[in-house]
Amino acid sequence: MTTQHPVVAITGSSGAGTTSVMRTFEQIFRREKVNAAFVEGDSFHRYDRMGMKEQMEKALACGDHTFSHFGPEANLFEELESLFREYGETGGGRVRRYLHDEGEAAPYRQEPGTFTPWEDLATGTDLLFYEGLHGAVVTDGVDVARHADLLIGVVPVINLEWTQKLHRDKAKRGYSTEAVTETILRRMHDYVTYMCPQFSRTHVNFQRVPVVDTSNPFIARTIPAPDESMLVIRFKDPQGIDFPYLLSMLHDSFMSRPNTIVCPGGKMDLAMQLIFTPMLWRLLERRPRTP
Template sequence: MSVEHPIVTVTGSSGAGTSFVKRAVEKIFARENLNVAIVEGDSYHKYSRVDMREKVAESKANDGPVLTHFSEKANLFNELEALFKEYKENGTGKRRYYIHSDEEAVEHNGRLGTDLAPGEFTPWEPIPEGTDILFYEGLHGMVKRMDHGPEEGMHNVAQYVDLGIGVAPSINIEWMQKIYRDTSERPYSVQQVRDVILERMPDYIETIVPQFHRTHINFHRVPLIDTSDPFSTMSEDAPMGPAPEDSLIICHVRHQDINLEQIKDKIPGAFLQNPETLVCNGSHMVTAMDLMMSPIIHNLIEKKRAAMAKLNG
């Protein structure tokens, strides 16, 4: 695999906390002074917001499996794989943006001279030349799946990834975080969110979960308080799951650049459950992420610079 154009992905389902890990990775990028090509997983969905609602309604009306954003049938795995392949080979590729809000619509319409609304996609654009690293955050950064059927072939996105980070909290925490977000930031009830979680469960098992055995690091958050009923009626001040200090972080590592024994000694109260698994209190989550991801990203960039210097003579 080419070292000139490294790719880092953060993968997890809706409510898992991938955005939190994304912020931690971006701080490392800033510290390394990197020019980063950002790729948002939502931008590789197949349907706009309006079209997706229609497709979901059709799937329900036909009594078939409910179409969800977790499924390969609702995503452009072929385009995502093509992007990763092109970036690894040439440091470029095409991307687009999914517009989530009115603010994003104003930003992209002003930049592109378009008249797009929230829930729509921007046109495909080439990634600018000269970026140091590609960073993907979303549902399918380590996916390896059949797309629709054998006639369309296997899509193996994971084969191009240099550092894959999985975010897989205890399922009840994941549900609590999704309920909190969708009821506080979006116009949904707890019952509506519960229905979506149930509808997505087959695709979660088939498409999301298998990615976590392909990642290089998995962060798994486990509660230390009662989270046995995440669907209970929420009060106005309901928390977004347990506070950091009320949880443990299970860090499972499959990467040669990480020395867990050394990292353990830098985190108060941390211990090794086995040679590949470090456990620490959730209040040290940011520190653990930084200590594990920083040396990998640093080494990726050093290898890139050495390869480029050799190429340039």
């Protein structure tokens, strides 16, 4: 962790909704005139789309049914930790971009599912903002979490997470329900081993809990709307959190534990704005002033 060059990381599983959270932070950065360096977690996958397909086929041929994007074998954890550490120390680092679709790939004249070349981060940014799967990951040889100044977990209850993933992958990526289900099953070992422990290290967790039936996410026709859910916000360290202010600003909210506030799901964007704007101020104000 550093006072000179803060690192903020949003971490969550596939289908958790981290991209929506990133858009909220984009609004905060624009309003508060914060120049953030954005890093997507997908850019630290080890293999491009075709390479990952080949590695999965090799794993299956060897009887390994757990190889997935969630585990260390498919990711560059060391490089991610180096980026967080280097940015904290110098404000720099090496990054690349994963091109998900034709729209992202066209400006680079590359195929979708490939990586751009590694390049240096732009100089003079105020903070590093990471959004992806592994912002708080820790293994025997890597500790990404210790280099982040603010860690935020986005963790819908698992049936809701699966419902969101099923609908996203079917609508945007053309996958069948069977293909998405197979992916969920294959990732389960790495989900338990590498994903879940991260949310014990995050400083703030946002967990959306539906108040409609999601008991079988594999046949759900729609994703529960924000107003059909409650939002559980857990603070690792409640010291300094102005709970009376948050309760007054978030209508129909209440505290379920000394470090936990619950509010209607439709107020997630407002809750994040209220909570993280002052946190970002404090991170940026801690930086030594240049003479």
